Amino acid sequence: MGDEMANLSGDNSKILLDESEMPTQWYNIIPDLPEPPPPPLHPGTHEPIGPDDLAPLFPMGLIMQEVSTDSYIDIPGEVLDIYRLWRPSPLIRARRLEKALDTPAHIYLKYEGVSPAGSHKPNTSVPQAYYNQVEGVKKLTTETGAGQWGSALAFACAQFDMECEVWQVAASFEQKPYRKAMMEVWGATVHPSPSDLTEAGRAILAQDPNSPGSLGIAISEAVEMALQADTTRYALGSVLNHVLLHQTIIGEEALLQFAKVDEMPDVLVGCTGGGSNFGGLSFPFLREKLAGNIDPTIRCVEPAACPSLTQGEYRYDFGDTAGMTPLMKMHTLGHSFIPDPIHAGGLRYHGMSPLVSHIYELGLVEAEAIGQTECFASGLQFARTEGIVPAPEPTHAIAAAIREANAAKEAGEERVILTALCGHGHLDLKAYEGYIAGQISDYDHPADKIAAAMESVPVL
């Protein structure tokens, strides 16, 4: 081992940027697309909605970003100051994993686990809290799947002295008790969802008192509560345009980091739940691809148990289970779809970001679905070679990267692979314990469940 290892010396494992190099604008991909995404529709009238329709839920600062046609939007100074607590995030060259795989591929990971909440989510929770606070909002409500988003919003609210109330999907509330504690450390209040605090929650509990919950149900609860007070608004951790916009700082930094090592990715793979981590990493690269500067393959990776892109339909559907949100044209499994309780709670969402769905329909990105046992095996191999224990969500991205690295070996190609390691798995260790003990399996192909849930999609 000695001589081989010594060869690694002299080459950085991490490509870092100084705080002074941190991008100061978010990138809005919409003006650069060959056609704009279809508009959201009012749930009652089925007419396109305007900014005013969203005002009960979101502050105008975010609504204007949601519908913006500007290519770049300045990041406010206060947001930059908070970003600096952990950004720029490192780009990691996974040399020890490459060695273990004996692959000629170069595997890079943009690591967002360095944030206080341990994922990419604070990139948007901080500006969301900021724009709300500027408009006098005192409290934010939200849902959380794996707990990553709820933690991130709790952290952001602590920075702006705002209240934060979180509905955590019941399956995750059970699996990840430390997430609740983390949210409380930052001052938030946390409820398991479905709860008896809302009409939406009570309706689900009446049907199934042991419901494992879903992101769709938790969204209904948080939205319902936000509508009950003038100084309360709702915050969404993924799916919407402004959320993906905030996340583009990931890809902008990664472009600067690749320039430093004089490489560019041939393949970019990112895990997709609501699409914010994937969009954040990939959109700046897609801009360069659309401009003809680079030509990477860009691919979404979703869980086999919740395959909205690969098995869902591209239709107008609700973002939540109770049908309270606007109708959005997106890849959906049906808003009544309740995914099996896989450990990647952040990917258990029936729909896909309308913007990512649109870009997929345009043929600009690919998609594949991977089962959770292959993902955990990949996560474990990563932890044992590179040290970092990945969250269950990015193990999907790592599994896809390892597939690519093996294909490169097969082909004898020096392929450059980029993926997003969007969070650490410190609060998901029980899932790994279960995997090691052989207690985790892939769920059956969810075709029947999907067919049933698709009947809940409105016919326009």
Add this chain to the structure above:
Amino acid sequence: MGDEMANLSGDNSKILLDESEMPTQWYNIIPDLPEPPPPPLHPGTHEPIGPDDLAPLFPMGLIMQEVSTDSYIDIPGEVLDIYRLWRPSPLIRARRLEKALDTPAHIYLKYEGVSPAGSHKPNTSVPQAYYNQVEGVKKLTTETGAGQWGSALAFACAQFDMECEVWQVAASFEQKPYRKAMMEVWGATVHPSPSDLTEAGRAILAQDPNSPGSLGIAISEAVEMALQADTTRYALGSVLNHVLLHQTIIGEEALLQFAKVDEMPDVLVGCTGGGSNFGGLSFPFLREKLAGNIDPTIRCVEPAACPSLTQGEYRYDFGDTAGMTPLMKMHTLGHSFIPDPIHAGGLRYHGMSPLVSHIYELGLVEAEAIGQTECFASGLQFARTEGIVPAPEPTHAIAAAIREANAAKEAGEERVILTALCGHGHLDLKAYEGYIAGQISDYDHPADKIAAAMESVPVL
């Protein structure tokens, strides 16, 4: 808030080093001290021990470091390659905490939570595994208190394809189940201590079947097992000279980082359990102080429930509970002392590193003890301002830093404070939940327990 926050812009929150700037030597403070520390003694003969006496427990590479009189020791290339996965670690300027405290002090923290195991411990677990592997050792045994050291050794063994068996103090095994899972992710086997696998464990269980355990007991168990096989050795996560030596990379990096911002600490505070985090940060600064280049106050901070420096005696005592280790001259509460189950499990040790004890006796460093409720309050304030949730151990250091910052405010002085944020608290969140729920209190002053335990100290 707006205008005040904007003033933070333009000043880095993190002082980073490139991997190319990482120190390539460890610093041995012993030759620079006015007199050498007293030698360890054989537990039977009470004569000074030589390298051969330690050979059943440690590889010769580490034993020679333990007794070295060289000022600098080269870090092997393979160890540097693994360090590069997370090092150099950031030096954080806690601007938002300073603002919350309204203090003129500058508060810097050297943050070791970026390592895979989440603490400073891999700085020594990696070279310890390396030197053992070079000499053909196949398996390492160890104890762990908070679980930080066990995790660190599990990670290191995974890097060198070695087996790892860990005895985790029972109180911590109960409080921190995720630590066991983390060790298993890296391939280790974990037992609660006292266990029925060893004579030492069985003896304790016979007296108290519900013993919460202690580091001293767990050390006895791990040492006993290491002595039973030729290719098995024992690894210690603190206390010994070679461990403190490996940790000096922390202070060496911090010196380079302070040079970048053209400041130097007026006060350095670090938490002490076995002394490795404190020694690692402070020894390079102490070298500069002894050379007359700087003049900081250097202070150990220990838990009020386990006050080895402030209330223990400086005497020869055993490092473990069963009396199997050499006798070391150190500040001790008596090797039979079992500390109350405070959450800072890594600080629950009856003794203090002989080297730190010696330096304290020489009057080169100070010490204070702080109760755990003040520490948790300080940790919570830190988390809500700076984002990072600290482990319970460094909340002692943060509490001391906040005391200093408040004193600076009182005095109207621009004091520069440095402390070690030696680990994150992601796996300690249940402790914070308990604190927030008002379920954590300081334990009574342990004078009676100390007096009783001091009777276990041998009279030479």
